[in-house]
Amino acid sequence: MPAAKKMSVGQLTMLTAVNMLGSGIILLPTKLAEVGAISILSWLVTATGSLALAYAFARCGMLSRKTGGMGGYAEYTFGKGGNYITNYTYGLSLLIANVAIGITAVGYIQTLFSIQLNSLQVGLATIVLLWITTFANFGGAGITGKIGAVTVWGVIAPVVLVSTIGWFWFDSSVYAAGWNPHDKSWFEAAGASVAITLWAFLGLESACANTDAVENPEKNVPIAVLGGTLGAAVIYIVSTNVIAGIVSNPELVASTAPFGLVFAKMFTPLVGNLVMGLMILACIGSLLGWQFTIAQVFKSSADTGYFLPIFAKANKAGTPIVGMLILLAGQTALALLTISPDLSKQFDVLVNLAVVTNLVPYILSMAALMTMQKVSNVEPRQALISNVIAWVAAAYSYLALYSSGPQALMLGGVATIFGYTLFGFVNNRLIRLEALNNSVPVQTISAQHLSAEPIPVNNLNSPVEVRP
Numbered sequence: 001m002p003a004a005k006k007m008s009v010g011q012l013t014m015l016t017a018v019n020m021l022g023s024g025i026i027l028l029p030t031k032l033a034e035v036g037a038i039s040i041l042s043w044l045v046t047a048t049g050s051l052a053l054a055y056a057f058a059r060c061g062m063l064s065r066k067t068g069g070m071g072g073y074a075e076y077t078f079g080k081g082g083n084y085i086t087n088y089t090y091g092l093s094l095l096i097a098n099v100a101i102g103i104t105a106v107g108y109i110q111t112l113f114s115i116q117l118n119s120l121q122v123g124l125a126t127i128v129l130l131w132i133t134t135f136a137n138f139g140g141a142g143i144t145g146k147i148g149a150v151t152v153w154g155v156i157a158p159v160v161l162v163s164t165i166g167w168f169w170f171d172s173s174v175y176a177a178g179w180n181p182h183d184k185s186w187f188e189a190a191g192a193s194v195a196i197t198l199w200a201f202l203g204l205e206s207a208c209a210n211t212d213a214v215e216n217p218e219k220n221v222p223i224a225v226l227g228g229t230l231g232a233a234v235i236y237i238v239s240t241n242v243i244a245g246i247v248s249n250p251e252l253v254a255s256t257a258p259f260g261l262v263f264a265k266m267f268t269p270l271v272g273n274l275v276m277g278l279m280i281l282a283c284i285g286s287l288l289g290w291q292f293t294i295a296q297v298f299k300s301s302a303d304t305g306y307f308l309p310i311f312a313k314a315n316k317a318g319t320p321i322v323g324m325l326i327l328l329a330g331q332t333a334l335a336l337l338t339i340s341p342d343l344s345k346q347f348d349v350l351v352n353l354a355v356v357t358n359l360v361p362y363i364l365s366m367a368a369l370m371t372m373q374k375v376s377n378v379e380p381r382q383a384l385i386s387n388v389i390a391w392v393a394a395a396y397s398y399l400a401l402y403s404s405g406p407q408a409l410m411l412g413g414v415a416t417i418f419g420y421t422l423f424g425f426v427n428n429r430l431i432r433l434e435a436l437n438n439s440v441p442v443q444t445i446s447a448q449h450l451s452a453e454p455i456p457v458n459n460l461n462s463p464v465e466v467r468p
Contacts, residue, residue, distance in 0.1 A: 009220040009227075016204070016228025017235075021156050023286045024200040025236060026104050026259065026279050027347060029243045033252035035192045037244040038180045040237065042193035047233035049396025050201040053362060054229040056369055056390040057205040058222040063372045070205060071301075074364040077371040084426055086361040087301045088419040093358035094294040095327060097202070098287060099334050100350040102126040105283035107256030107343050112276040122346070123339040127332050130291075133284065134328045137292045140317035144292050151285025154278035158259050159239050162266075166242040169266050175241070178249030194403040195355045196348075200236055202358055204229050205365075256343055295324045305429045352404040356412030359397050366394040 032039040066072035070090060074082035106125045110117055117125060137144055184192065204225070243262045244252065255261045257276050264272025295311075299320040302312035311323035340346040369390045373383040401409060 008215060009224050012220065012224035013227040013231070016224055017231040018152065018156065019203050020201055020229070020232040021159065021235065022152065022203070023101050023104055023155060023279075023283045024202065025159060025239070026155060026283065027107065027256070027344075028196065028200060028236070029240050029247075029258035029262075030252055030255050030344065031196045031348070032193055032240055033178065033244065033249050033258075035184065035189060036180045036182065036249065037175055037178050037241060038184065038186075038189040039193045039197075040241055041186060041190040042197050043233070043237045043240070045190050045396070045399070046194055046197040046201065047230075047237070049393060049400070050198070050204055050229050050233065051226060052389050052393035052396060053201075053366075054204050054225045055222060056366055056386065056393050058225040059386050059390075060365055060369055060372060062218060062221060063369075063376045063378070070361040070365050073368045073372065074361065075368075076375065077368040078364060080427070080430060081420075081423055082364055082368070084301075084306045084423055085416065085419055086364055087297070087306055088422075089357045089360040089416055091294060091297045091301070091307075092415060092419075093202075093354045094290060094297065095330055096334065096350055096354040096357065098130065098290050098294065099126065099331050099338070100347055100354060101283055101287045101290065102129045102335070103343060103347050103350065105129055105280050105287070107347075108260065108276050108280045108283070110343075111255070111257035111260055112273055112280065119339045119341045119343075119346075122343050123335050126335045129284065129287065130328060130331050130335065133288045133291045134324050136288055137295070137324065138315075138317075138319055138321055140319055144288055148285045148289040151282045154280075154282030154285070158263065158275045158278065159235060162242055162259070162262060163235055163238040166239070166246060166262070166266065170242055170245040172245065174248055175245035178244055178252070181249055191399065191403045194400050195352050195405075195408075197236070198355055198400045199351050201229070201232065202355070204232075205362075291324065291327075292319075294327055295320045298323050298327065306426055349407070352408035353411055356401060356404050356408045357415060359401055360412075360416055363394055363397050366390040366397070 032042075035042070060073045064072055064076075066075055068075070068083060068087075071083040071086040074086040078085075103122070103126050106117070106122055106129065109115075109125070180189065243258060246262050246265055247255075247258070251261065252258055257279075259279060260272045260276035262272075263275040298307055298311040299314065301307040302309055302323070310326070311320060313322045314320045334350075338346050338349050340349070367390075370383075370387050373386060378386070404412075
């Protein structure tokens, strides 16, 4: 049989950019307006940090001989405990992020249909969306992937349009008036929105999953990951700053559908409503894909003993329905527990918590790169360059943790420590699996033996569907 045709560096670069240009940007103009247009400093910090992360993940992807994505990377330095906690926090961050995507869709629905929901109604509407998108996945992944591939353009097209033709409506006086409404120092402004801007880049590591599908991966994967991340950064920075020069700062801060608002000002309210409709569909399509993805993340970890076996149970279509229902219960509880009189504040709480939990795998992966390069006998000069970049990425990750706020840090820290507590049970199960695989008594399996060779884990990198 002829070999499958591989992607060019240009195709992989485009795929990487599309991976990030998802529902995460839909409420960004409103959140950044709370700081002012001076939040462009946060974009510059995040773009630099994201490029460092992207390069380091590209190197991890090239050097890793273990399966399991970020969990496999972490295992090089932290053993099975690192693999487990990476999978655990990554899965937890997806669960939280899905609720945030649902709230984003509800905000646009309110504006599109000119309705005003109270905090309880917003929570219930979010839960309804979570339930619908979960049940819609029971038939399998085929239709989910096709829907997501189409609906994602409901976000990408408006964002690209406002970045290009929006300049014709740009008013420098509007931009200047909203530059720094709260008189923050440059240092405060640079750190104020780091967490929310990183939210837009989450998933940048996913393109490294395509290492085997691209021509000349040693050279082209780093180029594509860096190019895609840089391209997404340019579009993010340009689009949010163009909007800040079209819509006044007070209007942006009060809006739950900023892209609909800007297109209404650029053209007509009808066009604004059309854009809002497209973005609602994009949110629902993204949520549909991520409900399936999170279930698969938990299933693959359950298959290898890291998570409870109940998450591994699947129907004939390969859909882990029981696991989906358990995760849906968790999302429902989270939507109720984070109810706030202000939809924007509820979104803040969820985004910051999702960022904190997602940064744990990032930081572990950055630390693992040094070990991976040593194991792979990378030339010392090249290893030093990669290690320095990984340290820059780790430093940025810690800045993002700090800027997420004390509440998110506390809750994220408690959730992570609780995960380590659960690892006591997980480790016992891994010992039994190891003994079973090697046909030896459980008592002969030492901790050193257990950590010597990994039990294969399915790839947990994000799919082609965009990261929220």
